[in-house]
Amino acid sequence: MSGSEEGLPFFVYGTLRSGGRNHAVHLAGRCADIRPAVLDGAALHEGPGFPYAVLDATPGRRIVGELITIRPSAYDGALAALDHLEECRADGTGLYVRRRLAVRVVAGGEPRDAWVYLAGPAAEARLRERPALIGSGDWTDRTDR
Template sequence: MPEESLPFFVYGTLRSGGRNHAAHLTGRCADIRPAVLDGAALHDGPGYPYAVPDATPGRRIVGELITVRPGAYAGALAALDRLEDCRADGTGLYVRRRLPVRTAAGEVREAWVYLAGPAAANRLREHPAVIESGDWADR
């Protein structure tokens, strides 16, 4: 799948019903389905979550796989990169990575995932709380 059409895996305020979903994704979505990112831990921000790779057995993050309408894709990508402070040089609050996620139906799909970036390191050291459920809505 070409990178320009990858869906997004969202796990915090960008999920359906979240304040940033309303601000940045409403009207742009072609499909939204439950999904899981295996091999990652969800950290409580505070205020918003961070996804961090984690090889602890059973670690996973619960979220949604969002497919954006083709005509809205460029705008959505730019808006989400701005929101997540995802910088081209990799120094932002988040970094965007292409990772496999698993839908509730068991299908594995490649998706863009925003992971904690270098600028989040201090926040994670100061507030290292892992959300054990892996679900921002169940913290």
Template sequence: MPTDPLPFFVYGTLRTGGSNHAVHLAGRCADVRPAVLDGAALHEGPGFPYAVPDAAPGRRIVGELITVRPGAYGPALAALDRLEDCRSDGTGEYVRERLAVRTADGGTADAWVYLAGPAVAAHLRAHPALIPSGDWMHR
């Protein structure tokens, strides 16, 4: 599983103020900026959201681009992979993919994004639980 030191695009409980941000990212962040992931839909899960690739026009997810301090990067990556049940064989609840996100200043940046794993994504495509706003904090 790749481990390039990219920022993380977070869209749910890992966002600033979220319960998992406090546990896994607070005090480790060098920079936090608003960002958007285009081409994906946000779905409601049991207490947390799932990002699912979706090419429908206008589909996007609102979140934050979080850059972790270099000395804290390895432990943060390992903690987030565990939290998201991200497995090296791609069978976990989430998969981590390198994707481009739009930043608030109009630029783009590559980031790690945790997407719904194959089984979860298939279930959500068959039984959508779409959050139309694409924003977990304003659903």
């Protein structure tokens, strides 16, 4: 990890959000700050009990989530735990891929770089062929399922 990537916050949009089942297991007690945030230019898709994010240039597409800053002393452990949870592989073939992207903090609207877990190649191809779009872009508001 390069120095410019060290300590990047995470943009979470599904079960890792506050109150989500994976937040309690993997992030609780490690967070220094949690802020509502939006990932513009991406679409949220239903998965088997969890969502997938796919980059999508359709106007107005965005994903609602949280920007989570991890305490420095807990960062390496959190990064390893999230990469494992998301089955993120170094060769880019995992269930998810971790990418550095700009997200917009809701209060103030300032962009911040963050780690975002996007659907991996196989899941992305499947979702582009057979979309399972969550139109609201919000995993906690899936009224359009």
